[in-house]
Amino acid sequence: MVLSPKQKEEAYNSIIGFLGSEGHDDAAKIVAKAVGVDMESFDSKKFSSLLEKKLTSVVRLQKKVLTLEEQLKDATEELAHPSQKKTTGDPADWTPHAPPKHECIGHRSPITSVAFHPSFTQIASGSEDATIKLWDYERGEFEQTLKGHTKAVNDVCFNKDGSLIASASSDSTVKLWNTSSYSCTKTLQGHEHTVSSVSFDSSDEVVLSASRDKTIRIFQVATGICSKVLLGHSDWVRQALFSPDGNLIISCSSDHSVRVWDRKQGECKHALTGHEHVVEGIAIAPTAANERILSCLYPEGMHPSVSNVVFCASVSRDKTVIVWEVVSGQKLCQLIGHDNWVRGAVWHPLGKSLFTCSDDKSIIIWDMATKKKRKAIKGHKHFVSAIAAHPKCHYVATGSVDLKLNIWECS
Numbered sequence: 001m002v003l004s005p006k007q008k009e010e011a012y013n014s015i016i017g018f019l020g021s022e023g024h025d026d027a028a029k030i031v032a033k034a035v036g037v038d039m040e041s042f043d044s045k046k047f048s049s050l051l052e053k054k055l056t057s058v059v060r061l062q063k064k065v066l067t068l069e070e071q072l073k074d075a076t077e078e079l080a081h082p083s084q085k086k087t088t089g090d091p092a093d094w095t096p097h098a099p100p101k102h103e104c105i106g107h108r109s110p111i112t113s114v115a116f117h118p119s120f121t122q123i124a125s126g127s128e129d130a131t132i133k134l135w136d137y138e139r140g141e142f143e144q145t146l147k148g149h150t151k152a153v154n155d156v157c158f159n160k161d162g163s164l165i166a167s168a169s170s171d172s173t174v175k176l177w178n179t180s181s182y183s184c185t186k187t188l189q190g191h192e193h194t195v196s197s198v199s200f201d202s203s204d205e206v207v208l209s210a211s212r213d214k215t216i217r218i219f220q221v222a223t224g225i226c227s228k229v230l231l232g233h234s235d236w237v238r239q240a241l242f243s244p245d246g247n248l249i250i251s252c253s254s255d256h257s258v259r260v261w262d263r264k265q266g267e268c269k270h271a272l273t274g275h276e277h278v279v280e281g282i283a284i285a286p287t288a289a290n291e292r293i294l295s296c297l298y299p300e301g302m303h304p305s306v307s308n309v310v311f312c313a314s315v316s317r318d319k320t321v322i323v324w325e326v327v328s329g330q331k332l333c334q335l336i337g338h339d340n341w342v343r344g345a346v347w348h349p350l351g352k353s354l355f356t357c358s359d360d361k362s363i364i365i366w367d368m369a370t371k372k373k374r375k376a377i378k379g380h381k382h383f384v385s386a387i388a389a390h391p392k393c394h395y396v397a398t399g400s401v402d403l404k405l406n407i408w409e410c411s
Contacts (some may be wrong), residue, residue, distance in 0.1 A: 012037055013044040014054065053182055089411070092292065092350040095365045096396040096408035098377045102140025102322055104405040106133055111399030113155045114388045117162045117179075123388075123397055124165055125405045126153035126329025132167055132177070137395055137407045146176060146177055148184045155197045155239075159204040164221075166207050168198035174209050174219065188219045196238040201246045208249065210240035216251055216261075230261055232268045238280055243310045243326070244287045250312050250326055252279035258314050260326045270329035277317035281344050285311035289351025296352070296368035297323065297332045304328070313354055315342035315358060321356055322367070335366050337373040346386040346396070357384035359397055363408075379406050 012035045019028035021044075032039050109128035116123050116137070123137040132146040132153055151170035158165055158179075165177040174188040174195055193212035200207055206227070207219045216230040216237055229234065235254035242249055242263070249261040257278060258272040285293055293311050294303045304325075311332075312324045321335040321342055340359035347354055353374065354366040361384060367374040379398075386399035396408045 007154045010050070012049040013042070013047045016042065017044055020044050021048035023362040025027040055142055056182070056340045057180060059135075059224050060120075060122075063139070063141075082278055090168075091392070092348070092352045093346075094394075095353060095374070096355070096363065096377060096410050097229075098379055098408070100379045100406035101395075101409045102137070102407040103379075104135050104140055104142065104407065105403065106142050106145075107131070107403050107405075109152070109381075110401040110403065111386060112153060113386045114397045114399045114405060116388055116390050116395070116397065118157055118160060118391060119162050122162075122179075123405070123407070124156045124158065125386075125399055126156040126167060127151040127347070127373075128168070130171075132156055132165065133405075134179075134182075135405065137397065140407060144180055144182050146182055146184075147178075148187075149173070151194075154195065158201050159200045160202065161204070164200075164204070166198045166200060168195040168209055170194040172211075173208060174198050176207070176221065176224075186221075188224050188226070190217055190219075190229075191215065194236075195238065197241075199241050201242045202244065203246070208240050208242060210251060211236035212236040214253075216240045216249065218263075228265055228266055229241050230268075231256070232259055232261075232271075233347055236278075238278070239282050241282060241284050243284060246329075248310060248326065250282055250284060250310075252282045252314055256316075258282065258312065258322075258324065258326075260329065270326065272314075272324055272331065273328070274322050274331050274334065275314065275316040275318050275320065279314050279316045280342065283313045283315075283345040283347055283354070285313075285347045285351060286349055289347055290351060292351035293368055297371075311347075313345045313347065314358075315356055316343045317341040319355070320356075321345060323354070323368075333371045335371060335373075337364055337366075338362070340383075343383070343385050346387050346389045349389065349391055355387060355389060355396060359383040359385075359386040361400075363387065363396070363398060377408075379408070380404060 016028045045383050067198035085296045093380040111127050113126040121138040125133050130149045134143040149169040155168040158329040167175045172191045176186040191211040195211045197210040197300040209217050233253040237253050240251040251256045256275050260270040312320050312326050319338050322330045342358045345356045362376045362378050363375045365374045380400040384400050388397045398406045
């Protein structure tokens with residue numbers, strides 16, 4: 001492989017930067033002289049960590065290649081011997097089962113959030129130790145730490161193609177991170193207190209954030225500018241999410257309410273009440289799940305059009321979960337089963353189940369057809385503070401105050 005002049009220049013600079021960062025100044029000067037780099041104008045800060053980042057990116061890509069080769073081998077064998085293909089049952093019935101496949105340990109403080117990469121076998125975890133860690137969830141291996149926040153990281157999420165991570169922090173900022181270079185590309189400012197949640201819209205052009213300053217903000221990804229502020233909650237806004245079509249914003253708060261906003265107008269359409277304590281979080285059902293949820297929660301022949309519904313589950317310190325249809329503002333059911341604060345929720349991608357996590361150290365799988373607990377699993381020794389599901393429900397991940405990120409296989 002022949003490197004272009006620009007690639008050669010970057011390679012030289014990264015080697016010189018690495019030697020300098022390791023204290024080998026004389027060696028760095030010798031290399032610089034040999035390749036014609038002027039050390040007087042050399043940006044050591046820019047290039048000191050570039051070689052390390054390049055090498056770790058190569059390792060991650062090598063792992064991905066190995067994984068794809070294994071998947072190709074399996075697929076080839078299945079095509080050659082179709083009768084030997086394993087029966088895994090209806091994917092709609094897949095749920096996590098104990099024990100966890102991996103227990104990932106590395107954070108020094110409680111884990112606050114987890115998010116799956118949309119394509120790669122990668123998962124991100126945010127923590128009160130002010131860092132974001134990236135892991136290979138199939139192998140249970142640590143990959144990288146992202147540092148930049150000065151206080152707890154409260155939420156993390158990937159954009160649609162996985163090229164960016166957004167993080168929300170108690171340092172009152174939102175940061176955007178490039179997942180190839182592991183570098184912070186923008187710091188979004190405007191909130192006056194802890195930022196508790198962050199999410200992208202379906203276009204990946206804007207970021208939505210919720211804060212203890214009682215506001216919800218919309219930031220432009222390209223410029224970092226705040227284009228809109230939503231006011232209405234009377235207390236800490238714990239989480240805010242876009243509806244799948246991007247026309248609505250749904251939020252929850254310490255004021256015990258869930259609010260539904262018109263994104264374009266910035267006005268509150270519904271204030272949904274039913275919880276008796278702080279609403280810790282919400283989960284919006286994916287569009288693919290709507291038809292099954294409709295059949296589960298409405299009498300036959302009486303449900304609205306599948307194209308005109310958005311289902312949301314809210315979880316609260318009152319130990320309950322409420323399922324809402326937010327376009328109409330209708331409360332559909334309340335799920336009771338946890339013995340302590342409910343901290344997070346995520347829908348099964350096909351809508352038959354809802355997964356919730358709690359300070360009672362458990363994960364509960366709720367059956368939407370019966371509106372009852374299907375099963376509860378335990379694997380953490382302390383409060384379970386975060387939960388996420390793989391887009392195809394191959395895995396569920398949970399984060400805990402016990403400092404562990406658990407990866408649960410689904411079947």
